[in-house]
Amino acid sequence: QVQLVESGGGLVQAGGSLRLSCAASLRAFNVYTMGWFRQAPGKEREFVAAIDRWSGVGTYYTESVKGRFTISRDNAKSTVYLQMNSLKPEDTAVYYCAAGSVGLSTSPVSYSFWGQGTQVTVSS
Secondary structure, X not given: OOEEEEEOOEEEEOOXXXXXXXXXXXXXXXHOEEEEEEEOOOOOOEEEEEEOOOXXXXXXXXXXXXXXXXXXXXXXXXXXXXXXXOOOHHHOEEEEEEEEOOOOOOOHHHEEEEXXXXXXXXXX
8 A cells, every 4th residue: 555656766977967756655645754765785775865744844964965955745746856966976876765754864764664766876
């Protein structure tokens, strides 16, 4: 019944932009905190950005993406977005969408539902 599907990944040159989307099949989507995580080969899954439930006024970003990435949500479409600008090769990873019910958190264990990921590759 619960399904999160990411899209929008691809290959982009350094300095370029991508917009990731996460379509959620969740009842009462607006009550979930939504987050984006990423995982590069050989590395742990790391937090990227999160947006609070309801209106999504509250947001939080990992330091390395501040000023470059923007998370947003459209509750009417049950979709969360990650606009990524000024991409760097270090941003290369599989990006995962996640939904949680415990409020804003940078920890993967705080999120109950996960998508299958979308690949983002940034070339130098």
